[in-house]
Amino acid sequence: MSFLPGEKLRYAETHFKFKLPWSLLYKPWPEIIFDAPFQFVPGVEPMLWIVVRDADRFPTTIKNAEIVLKVRAEDAQPQDSQIKNAQQSGIVIRKDLNIEVHEQMKFIPIALGKIPASTYEAHCKLTVERNGKTQTFERWNLPRLKPVPLRFKVLNEELPIALGYAAGEMHCHTYYSADHVEYGATPEVLQQAAKAVGLDFVSCTDHAYDFAFTQEDFTKEADSPVPRFQKLREEIAALPKTDENGNRLPLMIAGEEVSAGNSKGENVHMTVLGPEGYLPGLGDCGRYWLENRPTRSIKQILNMTEAHCFAAHPFQQMGLLEKFVFRRGYWKPEDLNIKGYHSIRGLQFWNGIRDEGFKLGREFWINELGKGNYLLPIGGNDAHGDLNSMTAVSLPLISLKHTRAHIFGNVRTVIKVGSRKLEVGSEAKQESPLSLDAINAAFAADNCYITDGPALWWERDDNGITFHARSNKEMGGGFRYIRIYGRRELPNGKLAPTEEIMLGSLIAAPDHADIPVATFGFAYVRAECETATGKFALTSAAQIF
DSSP states (O other), X not given: OXXXXXXXXXXXXXXXXXXXXXXXXXXXXXXXXXXXXXXXXXXXXXXXEEEEEOTTTSOEEEEEEEEEEXXXXXXXXXXXXXXXXXXXXXXXXEEEEEEEEOSSEEEEEEEOOOXXXXXXXXXXXXXXXXXXXXXXXXXXXOTTOOOOOXXXXXXSSXXXXXXXXXXXXXXXXXXXXXXXXXXXXXXXXXXXXXXXXXXXXXXXXXXXXXXXXXXXXXXXXXXXXXXHHHHHHHHHHTSOSBOTTSOBXXXXXXXXXXXXXXXXXXXXXXXXXXXXXXXXXXXXXSTTTTOOOOSSBHHHHHTTOOSOEEEESTTOOOOHHHHHHHOBOOOOGGGGSOOSSSOOOEEEEEESBOSHHHHHHHHHHHHHHXXXXXXXXXXXXXXXXXXXXXXXXXETTTEEEEESOSOTTSSEEEEEOOOSOOOBOTTOOOXXXXXXXXXXHXXXXXXEEEESSOEXXXXXXXXXXXXXXXXXXXXXXXXXEEEEEEEEBOTTSOBOSSOOEEEEEEEEEOSEEEEEEEOTTEEEEEEEEEXXXXXXXXXXXXXXX
């Protein structure tokens, strides 16, 4: 449960009033919004969803929808009549739906048809009816929140990725994370959205504390959280493996985001990749107010599972009230070197945007590398649905806000899962179906990168390490920079106590670069890059053996 300043609140729920008689956000209608993936890779037909929540309390008929697609002037292709039409008057799509909705959560898909590659704004209008009253609104019916159009790209080129690698969303939430003020999408919707944006796998990391409360009443403890966690596993296992054309769909994984106690007895979050069973963590759930001590310590959680565990958003900034009411804190160096059954495998310090939390988390990771603790860099988005943008509670009971941070699939973790020679091309395919075993093996190794656009990876060869960087027009073309960093190794085998040094830097580089690096005398090397439009990537540290 999240409602204090400094928290990210998603898919804003407006009916919870803390048992108060009033709320400026409360309306006797379900919350309804339009949502769509932020991009569509080639071969995927664009679509959007009408998202309806709380229709079990407020049954409503979805009457009709009108979507007007407009293209940005700078993306217009003069030779394409459909693009010119979309630029001038828009492509108009009208749907007579007449769908009665009475479920707690409902996702209604609307196909947009085949449209040319470009960047679009979708101006969405919906007419609904309840108890004889009709309401028409744009984008959403959320009170006191100005509507904005959906914005998405239909890509002309495949996303750059190396053959033998798989891209995944490592931190997102399904509707099993629903509580008083936030919720998520169904696993089925997330799988379709993952296909649209170009992901190979998704780790659904629902809150440990939300499994412990009933779906019917988020304030009522369930007899046991285990059946709800098992239900998520079963729902994900039942998803299709291929689409109607026989193409593989993204692999969905039932994970968990566990609240655990750090070395100071504060609640921090840990994401777990496909745990064998439910892991408890209710310390900062908010249902018990100041009874907020961690349920288990980080070490205890690590000793309860063989699954890979990652420090989630270790330096996400928070307000004083959040620290006090939820007893939330930050990850400490001693939390990463616990001698237990196994150790934390990586730091998810890129959490949707490159903000202060990203900056501090990156420094934290580099400091750990300097100690010889070769943690993996992890990227994710902490999206609760949030396919296109994030609606959020700004002031509880009073106001909402809107932002494009934490969009599902925007920041990806790309892992090496294949054994063939690495190549890049639009026909790149995995040798065999992706599996959780292959993903676990990849995270047990040391080769990955995190990105919101370009591909950046390394491979070992007889002369050292070669870094490869790839971009394309969709990512802004060439690179503003590609930088190689390393840390020297002392004669006694220990790492130099000084900061990392920059081994090399390419400025205004083309969109295709291969950079061999002589690594003699270094303990590790790594790389970062940024494209002309600000798309960024960062590799794991390549140890020098």
